[in-house]
Amino acid sequence: MENVSLEKKMNKFIIAVSIIIPVAVAILFGVKLKDLGYNVAPLSFLPPIYATTNGITAVLLIAAVIAIKNGKRKLHERLMTGAIALSVAFLVMYVAYHMTSVSAVFGDANHNLILEDSEKLNIGSMRIFYLVILITHIILSIAIIPMVLITYVRALAQNFDKHKKIAKITFPIWLYVAVTGVVVYLMISPYYVY
Template sequence: MADSYSLPESTKFLEQISAKKALSVIIGLSVGAAAFLFWLIYFKEGAEAPVAWIGNLSAVNAGLNTLSTIFLILAFREIRHRNFRKHMQFNLAAFVTSALFLVSYVVYHHYVGDTKFMGEGFIRYIYFFILITHVVLSVAVVPLILSSFYFSLSGKFQTHKKVSRFTFPIWLYVSVTGVLVFFMLKYFG
């Protein structure tokens, strides 16, 4: 794998950082981000929205999750064809759209706070199953994504491959279920 793909010069410094140190930073950042989001959604009251378009950010978030899903599927296709450059480009695009989603998500929940699901009956159980698995796996996928990128960009391709076998399906599930949660909240909200 390393023979047919050379690392960009801008990532060469990552080869010097030990996996233990990198993973410590990744886990620290991931725990901090998860704690912040938990506080933001469940403990902070929504602020008064200064502009009307804040309410539209949930649709933007669904669109960004959809784009992430598409980029992840394209990245998977490219790695199957051993096109490492395209694989990396699509993964970077998925990462960027996921990062933009996170920024938009934080802004939305800063103003809106927690969104209540109003559906009743069996759909309520389905919604909460999807939501709970989405939330739990979204917390777990952040360090997996960052670790996959670290191992790839530092040239540790065998470890990257092992970690990415878990990262890809979880990231894909989180992206798809994020869109499902949006539509269920819109329809039953």
């Protein structure tokens, strides 16, 4: 009974966090500190760091699945906690970068923040490929928030049957978000404005 009550207690928290994080990121994404009068240097060094954070998250997720399949529950817990911590670090760096820097435009080879017809021709269908990856990455990164929290709370509540069921859904989506975060960075990095 105690395990069920822990899950019920955490439900409101999970719902709140699952709404607050995407809304806050969307709002902060549009805020530029310079526009607010703050003289802040662009944090242009962050994208390769947060892309690496995504890559390490993917590795930790895979290692955590291997650990639990080999009966190493404590190692699994540590790896999953590390993956959550890295995801939070990614989020903080991502928002900090976008609050201090202009967003790159995929295909903008001359870095004027306008995708001109000649640039569109040069990148061709790669832009569609990039946008599909980016859009699915964004949508699933929002959807994964409650899934990760529910999965984590079920483990804390030692409700391992329910934990395992949702983890089978959470894992591939979270892995996709982590891997596509790296792919998006690699594709957009030539177009960053420094």
